Amino acid sequence: MTNNIKDNNQKIRIQLEISEFNSDGSCKAELEGKKFKVFGAIPGEIVLVNIVKEFSDFTVVNVSEVLKSSPNRIKPPCEYYLLCSGCQFQHLDYKSQLKLKTKIVTDEILKNENFHRVKILDTIGSEKLYHYRNxxxxxxxxxxxxxxxxxxxxxxxxxxxxxxxxxxxxxxxxxxxxxxxxxxxxxxxxxxxxxxxxxxxxxxxxxxxxxxxxxxxxxxxxxxxxxxxxRIGSPSFFQVNTKQAEKLSELLVDYLSLDGSEIVLDTYCGVGVFSVLIAPFVKNVVGIEISDSAIEDAVFNSRHLDNVEFIKGSSEESLKKLDFHPDIVILDPPRSGCKKDVLDSLILIKPKKILMISCDLESFMRDTEILCMKNYKLKLIQPVDMFPNTKHIEILAILEKIN
Incomplete structure (x- = not known):
């Protein structure tokens, strides 16, 4: 392979020209028909890289030296950057990170021709770029x-x-x-x-x-x-970026345009954060949670509210036994998304609005496409940067029932 250089330790370094970002935080590059995933690069740059791992159809590499630099490049502050693999964007200025995350969401949404009229807002940035994980x-x-x-x-x-x-x-x-x-x-x-x-x-x-x-x-x-x-039990889920989660919760109330008459179903409700925060603005809230620890916390956290109750059980089984029709459903599933039984039950329940929160774009697209095939319309997508300097993107979306 040409464009190979040996460093002082006799390790082979490869010179690559960077084309565009991938959704996993790496960049694309090709050399002599071979594809590379380049971590620590920015499109338009020329870099020297070290091989991290070779796969059958591509090779993962890390940038070791920048020969031609992007104006959006900054110096990564972490001594472990690219070595521990936890961060992907410390070398990219924050304004560019936010633009990139909006582009990643937009590109994925526009792959579905039925979503071409969806309103996609700019990614909401985080006040803290570091020291935000709790x-x-x-x-x-x-x-x-x-x-x-x-x-x-x-x-x-x-x-x-x-x-x-x-x-x-x-x-x-x-x-x-x-x-x-x-x-x-x-x-x-x-x-x-x-x-x-x-x-x-x-x-x-x-x-x-x-x-x-x-x-x-x-x-x-x-x-x-x-x-x-x-109150949060040790096994209970809670968002890792408290400040950004507070922003997301405020958006949840704003985007639903509540008038106080709504019955809200909060699936995968965890310790009851959304249930407690939305309760003053609606008629009733019912949360569903399978975790023993989380449901105990949710009941404790809502003890001062008389319009909130919780169902202990999986969302799949609890939705099948539901004896009321919610106007609004809040969906905040795990990274893997909703199971088929959950989506099937929602289609039968027919809530007027579904507010979906997702930390995985792939599972979000899969679940949203299923709902939109059954008389729901994706109206709005709001990306939120819960995880600065990493590839991860939180998505808040509104779906409305088509009469």
């Missing part, structure tokens, strides 16, 4: 030389990459890492959740026998969300 799960190395050290698993090499701090994490998480790094022999996983607004911490599993000075093994934490206290 929760992290770390892997602890079991074997030397990293035994007892925590870090992340590189998604290509599948090896643990030790980190002493992560710039995406809340400062309180990084402080805790500094106290316990390299001293976790005998453990395999560690979860740290902090209240970005409350300052409380929840650490699992309990390791007070190793670090008696650090409180761990807590079952619940309190976080303030739009000035309201929410």
């Amino acid at each position: 929760h992290a799960r770390f892997t602890v190395a079991k074997k030397p030389p990293l035994r007892g050290n925590l870090g992340f698993v590189n998604r290509f090499s599948r090896r643990i990459f030790k980190i002493d701090k992560c710039l995406l994490m809340d400062h309180k998480i990084n402080y805790l890492i500094s106290l316990i790094q390299s001293k976790l022999q005998g453990m395999s996983q560690l979860s740290i959740r902090v209240g970005s607004n409350s300052g409380f911490a929840l650490i699992q599993p309990d390791f007070q026998n190793i670090f008696p000075e650090i409180k761990s093994g807590q079952k619940k934490i309190t976080e303030y969300f739009l000035q309201k206290p929410f």
